[in-house]
Each structure stands twice: as C-alpha cells, then as structure tokens.
Amino acid sequence: MGSEAYMKLFDQILSKLEKEIAALNQERVKEGRFRLSKAKITLLGQFSLLANPKVSALLNIPATLDVDAKIEADWVIQDAFKKILKSEGLEYDEDSELIWIPPNSTFESLHESPLVECTSISPIYGLLSKAIKAKEKNRILVRDAIAIFGEELVNLITKYGGDPEYFLKAKK
Amino acid sequence: MKPKEIVKKAQAQRERTRRQKLDRRYLKVIGFLKAKGLLFDEQVAPMPNVKLDVKDVLWVGEKVEPRVLEVFPAAILHFPKTFFNTKAIPQDLTEIIAAIKTKVDLDRTFRGIEFKKMNHWANLELKDQRTKPISEHKIPKNFRFRPEVVAVLNSRALEGHVSETELIEKLILDR
Numbered sequence: 440m441g442s443e444a445y446m447k448l449f450d451q452i453l454s455k456l457e458k459e460i461a462a463l464n465q466e467r468v469k470e471g472r473f474r475l476s477k478a479k480i481t482l483l484g485q486f487s488l489l490a491n492p493k494v495s496a497l498l499n500i501p502a503t504l505d506v507d508a509k510i511e512a513d514w515v516i517q518d519a520f521k522k523i524l525k526s527e528g529l530e531y532d533e534d535s536e537l538i539w540i541p542p543n544s545t546f547e548s549l550h551e552s553p554l555v556e557c558t559s560i561s562p563i564y565g566l567l568s569k570a571i572k573a574k575e576k577n578r579i580l581v582r583d584a585i586a587i588f589g590e591e592l593v594n595l596i597t598k599y600g601g602d603p604e605y606f607l608k609a610k611k
Numbered sequence: 612m613k614p615k616e617i618v619k620k621a622q623a624q625r626e627r628t629r630r631q632k633l634d635r636r637y638l639k640v641i642g643f644l645k646a647k648g649l650l651f652d653e654q655v656a657p658m659p660n661v662k663l664d665v666k667d668v669l670w671v672g673e674k675v676e677p678r679v680l681e682v683f684p685a686a687i688l689h690f691p692k693t694f695f696n697t698k699a700i701p702q703d704l705t706e707i708i709a710a711i712k713t714k715v716d717l718d719r720t721f722r723g724i725e726f727k728k729m730n731h732w733a734n735l736e737l738k739d740q741r742t743k744p745i746s747e748h749k750i751p752k753n754f755r756f757r758p759e760v761v762a763v764l765n766s767r768a769l770e771g772h773v774s775e776t777e778l779i780e781k782l783i784l785d786r
Contacts, residue, residue, distance in 0.1 A: 444653050489651075499632060501641055501652035503678050503732070528648060530735065575723025576677050579628060586625035590614040603617050607624065 445489045452523050453550050453557055459519045460554045475554075478512035480520065481546065482559040483538045483568070490549055490559040497587050500580065505532040509540075539572045540564070541599060563588050567595045574605060582606040631675045636667040640679055647690065648737045649682040665699040673722065681724045684708045685732035688745055711745055 456478075464474040482490055484507030489495050506529050510517050521531040544564035550557040560568075566584045569577040570592075585592050585606060593603045612620075631637055632654075642658030644650040665687075672680035684707060687694050700708070703719075707726055710717045711733045717726045734744040756764070768775045 445651070499629075499654055501645070501650045501655070501676055501678055503681055504648070504651055504735075505731075529651075573723065575720075576681075578723075579675065579677065582621050583625045583628055585618060585621040589618045593614040593617050597614075603614070604612055607617065607620050 443492070445486075445495070446492070448527060449486075449490065449549070452520075452527055452529075453555060455523045455526075456516070456520055457552060457554050459523070460516060463515060463519070464554075475513045475516060477553065478510070478516045478520075478555045480512070480555065480557045481509040482549070482557070483507040483509060483535060483540070483565060484532070487559040487565045488562055491547065491562050494562040494587070498580065498583055504528065505530045507532045507535045507538055509535060509538075539568050541567050541571075541595075563592055563595070566592060567599065570596045570606070571599050571601050574601065578606050578608075628675060634675075637671050637675055639663060640668050640671045641676070643693065644679065644682055644686060647686065649686055649732060650678060661693070663694050665694050665696045668694070669699060669701075677722060677724065680704075680722055681728055682732045684711050684729045685735070685737075685745075688712055688733050689737060714745070 460475060460478065467474055484505075485500065485502040486506050486508075488498060488500060489502060506524055508520075508531065510520060512520070524531050540560065541564050545561040546558040547561055548556075549559050559565075562584075566577075566581055566588070570581045570584075574581065581592075581596075585603065596603045638655055639658055639661050640663060641650060641652055641655040643661050643663060645652050645655060646657035646659035668679060668683055672678075672683060684704075687697075687708060688711065704721055707717060707719070707721055707729060709715075710726070711730050716730075719726050721729070736744055764775050764778065768778045771778060773781070
C-alpha cells in the first residue's frame with residue numbers, strides 16, 4: 440500500500456502539468472509562437488524510492504516534502520511544475536541540480552506523453568548516490584537497502600569510493 | 612569484511628529497524644509530524660494531538676529515521692506545547708533551534724543534516740493554518756511614548772480601524 444497514494448499524488452501533479460502546458464501552448468499558437476518543447480522530468484532523491492512500489496514497500500520510508508528532480512524544460516514549464524508541487528503540499532528542492540547522478544545510472548519510466556516525459560532514477564542508483572554523498576544522514580536507509588539489494592549495492596558503494604561497513608556501525 | 616558478510620549483518624540489523632517501526636514511540640512521532648504536514652508517510656496514521664517526549668523524538672531520529680531530526684526544529688518552534696522533557700535536547704541542537712528562532716544563519720550540520728535544511732522547514736507554510744513561517748514571526752519591542760503621542764496613536768488607530776501596531780507598521784513601511 441506504501442506508494443499507492445504517492446503514485447496517485449504524482450499522477451495528479453503530472454496531469455495538472457499536462458493541462459498547464461496544453462494551455463500555454465494554445466496561447467503561444469494564438470500569438471504565432473512555437474509550442475513549448477517536450478518537458479523531461481527526472482525524479483531523484485527520496486521520492487524516486489517512493490515511485491517504485493516494490494522498493495518503497497520493502498524500505499517503508501517517510502519523506503520530507505521536498506521533491507528532488509532534474510527538470511529539462513522551458514522556464515515557464517519549470518515554474519508551472521514548482522507551483523503545482525506547492526499546490527499539492529510539496530516543495531521543489533532548488534538544490535536538485537547538486538545531486539550526484541552516478542555514472543551508468545538507469546532510469547524507470549513513470550509517464551510518457553507528447554508533452555511530458557517523467558522518469559525516476561532506479562532505486563539502487565538513487566541509494567548509491569545517498570551512500571556516497573550523504574552517508575551520515577542516510578546511514579540507516581542505506582543499511583536497510585544493502586539488506587535488500589545485497590552484494591550489488593555493496594560492490595557499487597566500494598566502486599565509487601564508499602565504505603559499506605560504515606553503514607553497519609551502531610551509533611554511539 | 613566480505614560483501615556477503617556485510618549483507619548478512621545488514622539483514623539482521625534491518626530486522627531490528629522493522630521492529631522499531633512498530634514501536635509506539637515511532638508511530639507517535641511520525642504520526643504527529645505527518646499530521647502537521649512536515650513528513651510524508653503512507654504507513655503511519657496521523658496523530659495531531661499527541662504530546663511527545665523529546666527523548667522519544669531523539670530516539671526515533673537517531674535510531675530509526677533521521678528525517679525526524681531534519682524537521683524537529685520546525686516542529687518544536689511551531690508547536691512548543693506538544694513537546695516535554697526539552698532538557699533532553701543536545702546542546703548543539705538547542706543552538707540550532709535558537710539560531711532559527713532568531714533568524715541567525717549557522718554554517719553547521721547536526722547528525723549530517725545541514726542547518727539550512729532545518730531552517731528551510733521552519734520557514735515553510737504548514738498546512739496547519741494557525742502557524743506562520745518563523746521568518747514571519749513578529750518581534751516584541753518596548754517603547755516609551757509621551758502621553759500625548761499615545762493619545763494620538765490610539766485615536767488614529769480607531770479612525771483607521773486598525774490596531775496600534777498595524778498603524779505603526781504602516782507608517783514605517785509606507786515611507
């Protein structure tokens with residue numbers, strides 16, 4: 440049940456964004472301008488884990504209300520996306536651009552239409568990013584993820600300069 | 612340690628986390644933060660009216676879910692009456708909360724969480740409309756005015772159907 444409500448929420452957000460882009464395009468056409476290019480949104484961070492029902496159910500994680508996402512779109516679409524997030528009680532994290540996306544990361548498709556493509560970083564790579572760049576805050580999460588993803592995640596952490604044993608240490 | 616051993620230890624510890632997430636302390640803390648719009652969670656029922664022991668909040672934040680610590684300053688500043696046993700707050704976290712309250716910037720982290728993140732949540736508009744972002748909290752000031760000034764202030768406030776404070780704010784900001 441864990442990520443059903445989240446997926447419904449995100450569907451609502453994308454649906455609102457589609458309507459907004461369609462309305463913007465209609466105005467632009469009336470003004471003799473080109474339509475907006477297709478928007479590409481890539482979910483990163485905690486919400487990318489929630490977007491995967493199987494992983495979300497296994498990890499059972501709360502999230503703060505900030506949405507980490509890489510947005511490749513015209514600024515009016517970026518603006519619309521941030522406003523829509525706010526209307527749904529969420530916040531766009533302006534530091535999203537600083538999130539490290541590991542090389543060879545894979546992505547899962549969440550939504551595809553002529554106006555918007557939305558993907559989510561695969562959980563193992565989202566967790567790898569947290570393990571390397573924000574290990575203290577995510578110690579428990581990454582430890583639980585190692586229990587689920589096994590040696591594949593352990594080896595990835597080692598490959599990118601992390602210490603997998605760090606996540607097993609008990610806090611004093 | 613070999614990768615296989617690391618995974619085995621992680622699995623044993625994960626089982627402990629799973630039990631901790633059934634603990635009444637976890638359910639109350641997450642439930643409250645969810646009810647106040649500070650955390651998003653699908654598994655735990657919202658609990659808007661609980662009272663929380665700070666010791667329990669710290670236990671959840673340090674042993675189970677660090678995001679609790681990220682929003683704790685916001686929670687205690689907006690809902691101070693919810694929390695008791697506040698002497699259990701560690702000194703460094705007390706300083707962070709005081710800095711947020713007095714709008715001072717600190718360049719430090721607490722348990723790997725940046726000050727600016729904790730400050731951000733304290734300044735967010737929450738779904739509980741009775742609270743305001745910390746940055747909008749008013750600051751009490753005490754002035755001594757001559758009696759005739761007080762009389763004029765009172766009379767102009769009444770004429771304008773505003774409070775004396777609102778009148779003074781308008782006079783200053785409209786210059």
